[in-house]
Amino acid sequence: MSEWHSSGPCDALSVTRLTARHGSSRQVTEYPGSADAGRSGSDPWERQDVMTLRWLITGCSSGLGLALARAAADAGHRVLATARRPSALDPLAAAHPARVVAARLDVRDADQCAAAVRLAVDGFGGLDVLVNNAGCGLFGTVEETSDEELRDQLEALVVGPWRLARLVLPLMRAQGSGHILNVSSIAGRTGFPGLAGYITAKHALEGLTQALATEAAPFGIRVTALEPGPFTTSFGAKAAETRARIPAYEEITRQTREGVQGLADDPSLGRPAEFAELVLRVVAAPPADTPVRIPVGGPAHATIAAVEDAARQELRQARALSTT
Numbered sequence: 001m002s003e004w005h006s007s008g009p010c011d012a013l014s015v016t017r018l019t020a021r022h023g024s025s026r027q028v029t030e031y032p033g034s035a036d037a038g039r040s041g042s043d044p045w046e047r048q049d050v051m052t053l054r055w056l057i058t059g060c061s062s063g064l065g066l067a068l069a070r071a072a073a074d075a076g077h078r079v080l081a082t083a084r085r086p087s088a089l090d091p092l093a094a095a096h097p098a099r100v101v102a103a104r105l106d107v108r109d110a111d112q113c114a115a116a117v118r119l120a121v122d123g124f125g126g127l128d129v130l131v132n133n134a135g136c137g138l139f140g141t142v143e144e145t146s147d148e149e150l151r152d153q154l155e156a157l158v159v160g161p162w163r164l165a166r167l168v169l170p171l172m173r174a175q176g177s178g179h180i181l182n183v184s185s186i187a188g189r190t191g192f193p194g195l196a197g198y199i200t201a202k203h204a205l206e207g208l209t210q211a212l213a214t215e216a217a218p219f220g221i222r223v224t225a226l227e228p229g230p231f232t233t234s235f236g237a238k239a240a241e242t243r244a245r246i247p248a249y250e251e252i253t254r255q256t257r258e259g260v261q262g263l264a265d266d267p268s269l270g271r272p273a274e275f276a277e278l279v280l281r282v283v284a285a286p287p288a289d290t291p292v293r294i295p296v297g298g299p300a301h302a303t304i305a306a307v308e309d310a311a312r313q314e315l316r317q318a319r320a321l322s323t324t
């Protein structure tokens with residue numbers, strides 16, 4: 001028995017499972033590894049093909065996570081799609097009864113993280129791909145953001161992904177393979193005014209990715225930070241506000257706020273399906289061809305190229321200062 005399985009049986013977890021036999025959503029509370037887990041030829045828990053990968057994706061209720069879960073299932077993979085409100089996943093699960101299992105997961109909740117990973121591992125018999133996608137924004141400057149608000153951003157955007165990575169690593173090390181993808185942002189590579197907690201958290205997620213990539217590579221585990229630029233999702237509409245608002249920052253932060261709030265309405269921005277397509281290509285690529293950090297979308301490439309030019313200039317300035 002692997003060290004993973006010695007951790008004991010899965011807690012009962014409320015799971016929305018769809019089967020071909022039922023053809024519609026049914027809420028069940030069960031231990032998915034148990035004999036009564038309802039196996040059939042079209043059961044998502046059943047291994048269907050050696051090329052089928054087993055995915056766990058967070059934040060699948062909308063946007064990039066939903067598009068990725070859909071695309072992975074369309075491509076024949078099996079997906080544990082998770083969301084804070086599993087009912088939001090009903091249409092996805094209904095469209096892919098043989099490929100998608102839906103489960104509740106708020107990544108800030110340690111017990112739910114452990115239960116979701118156990119569910120994937122016990123049900124699928126392993127896990128090949130973890131996508132830490134869940135995320136939410138918080139409008140506010142450093143001065144406006146309270147300790148509690150900062151902690152909440154860090155819980156969702158850093159501690160949750162870190163915890164999920166820690167939970168899947170023993171299994172991936174035992175398998176000698178696996179891929180952990182962290183959905184970062186161009187906000188993980190640069191700073192702009194008015195989203196201070198989010199930018200801080202995405203930079204930390206990049207740090208987690210870089211550290212883990214070096215630690216996990218010897219075990220055959222790939223780690224990737226995906227860095228989207230603007231994509232058309234409900235991210236801006238769902239973003240919260242700091243309780244404190246300081247009028248002096250209003251003008252300074254206006255452009256950020258308007259840009260993020262307008263994400264859902266701008267058809268010229270990236271489409272979630274394009275994001276999903278790229279992620280499938282990245283996962284399928286040979287490890288040697290996969291950089292640790294991958295900007296996603298044309299604007300992200302342009303922004304990050306500019307960031308790197310500025311960093312080179314900064315280094316020249318710093319060198320000049322330190323040598324005079």
Ligand SMILES: NC(=O)c1ccc[n+]([C@@H]2O[C@H](COP(=O)([O-])OP(=O)(O)OC[C@H]3O[C@@H](n4cnc5c(N)ncnc54)[C@H](OP(=O)(O)O)[C@@H]3O)[C@@H](O)[C@H]2O)c1
Nearest residue numbers: 059061062063064084106107134135185230231233234235
């Ligand atoms: N759209 C962009 O332009 C853009 C650019 C760069 C990076 N990103 C990143 O892309 C990722 C996906 O965002 P999106 O654009 O697809 O926005 P979205 O449509 O708002 O999706 C975000 C998802 O994360 C979930 N979520 C938020 N907090 C969570 C938590 N504590 N636990 C579990 N799930 C949680 C949301 O669930 P609920 O429905 O429960 O809120 C939703 O399913 C995020 O990490 C975001 O930072 C987006």
